[in-house]
Amino acid sequence: MNESMKSELYQSIQYIAQSYLSSYESVSDQRAVTIADKETIKRLRNIGFPKTGRPLKSVIDEMIDEVYANQAIMQHPRFFAFVPSPATPVSWLADVLTYSYNPHAGSWLQSSSASCIEQEVIQWLCQQAGYPDSAGGLFVSGGSMSNLTALITARNVKLTENEYADGIAYLSGQTHSCVTRNLRIMGLRSEQIRNISTDDEYRMNVTQLEQEIIKDIKKGKKPFVVVATAGTTNTGSVDPLHDIADLCEKYDLWMHVDGAYGGSVLISPKYKHLLDGINRADSITWDAHKWLFQTYGCSMILMKEERHLINCFSTHPEYLKDAVTENDQRNYWDWGPELTRPARSLKLWFTIQALGTEKLSQMVEHGIQLAEWAESEIKKYPEWEIITSAQLAIVNFRYASYHFDEHELELINAKISQKMIEDGFACVLTTKLNGKTVLRICAIHPDATEADMRNTIHLLNHYANETGSEYKKQNISKK
Ligand SMILES: Cc1ncc(COP(=O)(O)O)c(C=O)c1O
Structure with missing residues (x-):
């Protein structure tokens, strides 16, 4: 890299940091949502793909003015739609840091320290959920992927491949839509998905749940998973976790709790009782890019018995075999659906170090x-x-x-x-x-x-x- 490129990069970093911080400071005075007008979209389409490169400053300015200026500011204090993402500047800083070094968090060989931190953060989160020492998990990109990882594991544990076609999953009318999509991705047909009604408080109706399970067993079907939600997207309701856990134990079903949104109350001594019973679930989804103040792409799947993940996802191709590990050294590419994966745990770890629990x-x-x-x-x-x-x-x-x-x-x-x-x-x-x-x-x-x-x-x-x-x-x- 020549001196002029180095200086251009250095100035750009300062410029980006200044721009981000001044925007962060004035966020309350900005519009919560800005949608690009037709002229802007036309200008963006006309930028095209130049044969020779342009000065960084002009590209950065264009991105700030034309791209980032036109968005719903999900970290705006008055952005109250969907699930907002009030990412702290500390998480932003950790992103800048981590992406500067760009670790590949797939194997111990490639990122031993980052893998160790991932394991530590997951253990800490498992403790918040009241999980035993046998618990574990990993970071994935979001709640949808986290739920998918759990559902694939649930099917792997509870059904033989011959039973897949008869497997039945139970959700409620308030379960997040990604769960149905995940089940479809897994190849379930719509008749394999039961939508259980909810009560006046939008919580899963457990009486109907049991009736449906009994009916399915009588028909020779293979019930394998109940997806409960701790913090539904619509109302924040929490399904009756103990009652659902009782049924899952009685009929030998996997209990998954989608806590993508509500899981974060587990770190509050004052409110964690609201998720009482979550420790009885076989797996929990918990998103850090929602209510744990992280930038996007930061979700965790926690599993009461971590061995289920490795049994479900590990593969041993010849080109990965040199990344051998010893006890307690994780190759996270054997734990979930991703091979190449960014070190998502680092920003949450950094945030906890900087702000404290x-x-x-x-x-x-x-x-x-x-x-x-x-x-x-x-x-x-x-x-x-x-x-x-x-x-x-x-x-x-x-x-x-x-x-x-x-x-x-x-x-x-x-x-x-x-x-x-x-x-x-x-x-x-x-x-x-x-x-x-x-x-x-x-x-x-x-x-x-x-x-x-x-x-x-x-x-x-x-x-x-x-x-x-x-x-x-x-x-x-x-x-
Ligand atoms: C309860 C719940 N589950 C899952 C999701 C999907 O998470 P993601 O958008 O991170 O994939 C959401 C999103 O809002 C959610 O509220």
Whole structure:
């Protein structure tokens, strides 16, 4: 590398760091969502692929102005849609560091220290879940991959290959959609997937679950897995983990808990009891890029008996055989579906070292408080109703003025969300619960304040009144 390239790289790093930090500092003043306009998309398509390279600064500026400027800022304190990703700057820094050295976390030979740290972090997480010493796991890219890894292992443990075609998986109507997709990826047909109903609190109906299992056994089918959720995406509800564990023990089924979202309360001494019974699951999904404040691509699959992973995923081709290991030296490519894999554990480890576990658990607990503030503000407005109370930092509610019929309320609530996106102050999207369109807030940003929550509700109410007036006028003009 010549001197001028070196200096260009060095200046670029400083420039990127400055740009990121100033954007981070001013994030609260920025729009929560910006969607690229047609002109921008046209410009991006016209950039093309030059034969000779361009100065780094011009490419960086283009990316900052034209690419990163047009996004939903998932780490915005008032981004309340989907599951936000309030990544801490410490995780960002660890990413910069790790990607600078670019370790390959597939084998001990390639990344002994990173593999050791992965093992340590996984052990620590297993302890938070109340797992025994036989537990283990690994990092994967996200909750979808984590759930897939668990489901493949579950089938491998519970069924012989001849039984695959009769294997039955049990989910609830509130299970995340990636689970059904995962089962399809695994080759299950739709008649092999049972959707169990939920109770008034959107928790899996265990009586129906048992009835379905019994019916399937009578038909000669092979029930093999129940997917429970600890923190459903819609409402934050937690399935009855002990009851499901009892049934899984009774009928010899694998119990998987999707804690992609809610798993993080396990690090809070105050709230971990909400996931009581999770230690009875055979496997747990837990995403660090959701409520553990990591940048993307950071999820964990934890397994009560870690040997199941290696039995399921290890392969021994001749070109990998020199990466031999001794006791306690992991070749993680034998533990999951990926061969080449980034060292995802390092940023979580770095974050824990830099912030400490106490601070991290306070950051999680803050989310629970934020949703409670939102709920208390909503209750001040008589034309609004709470659909599901604040639970694991999620609250669902809707504008329900008696001036409008159900059909109009559907349209008005959707419109309120659209107006908020256009406004940019916050991002609040809708979901459907019990057939109704409702507004949903998922609030887990450690820097979001009580004022952020109250002002957001205030503004939603403003847009509700405005939309309501527009509908009233339309109705009058129709008559
Ligand atoms: C409960 C739950 N499971 C799984 C997923 C999928 O995780 P990912 O988007 O990381 O693949 C999500 C995403 O929001 C989720 O909320």
